[in-house]
Amino acid sequence: MADGSWLTGRRRQAWVSFLGAHTLVERVVERHLHDAAGISHAEYEILSRLRNAGGRLRMGELASVLFSPGSRLNYRITRLAGLGFVRREQHPVDRRGLYAVLTAEGAEFLERVQPGYGDAVQRAIGEALTEDEFLELGRLSDKVFRALCGPGAT
Template sequence: MADGSWLSGERRRAWIDFLGACTLVERAVERHLHADAGISHAEYEILTRLRAAGGRMRMGALAAVLFSPGGRLNYRVTRLAQLGLVRREQHPVDRRGLYAVLTAEGTQFLERIQPGYADAVHRTMAGALTEEEFLELGRLSGKVFRALRPPEAER
């Protein structure tokens, strides 16, 4: 298939539809978060990952699970810190180690905006699929994700 023949007929249409759907869903959710909460989707993901990890993560581990270069993550964490939603803490032993920590304000902020986020996801994607189709999409996406995920993100 190195000759590109896989990009013909129905497979090409499937690829184009997949790319288009990903782009439009991401744009719609991004617009919603900017309008509703004043943050980006990437910043929302930082907050939810921190909460899922018990409220704190080393910056390197956070960068790995978000597939985000350190500089970009640093910029976003700085912005969230300016909003009072996260703070940085020095590792108690490793002077080079930094943690991103979800603040109480960050937790309250997430609780406030999550219903709108869930609604935006439903309007942009989940509402277009049956429950069975949505779960199948998740299963197939997970298969691709696990095949492509860098080893450091598995930790």
């Protein structure tokens, strides 16, 4: 079925619904973060990933987990550094290596913003789905994610 004929009827409707839902959820979360915190969803994810990694990641690792091209990540890190939320550090041995480091101000900012972020996600998805449906959405999303990131993935 490499000709795309599988994307017809109910499968097409499911795909269109998925795309529409993803776009609208992202819009709700993006608007909340912009209005409440002055940052983008991508910038929030950088701060969150750094915190979850113990406060520092090599730039290449961060780009990889965020699926972000280096130039876009550098732009966002520069912006977050200007806000005092992150800083760059040179690798102690590998002179080409750079770390993104979450600052104390960045960690405090994330703590203040996180509850509202959770509320935005709840408004965008949680109110439409039961707890079991929400968990099933996560399970299915994880299945697609792993298939796309696994061995032989494009």
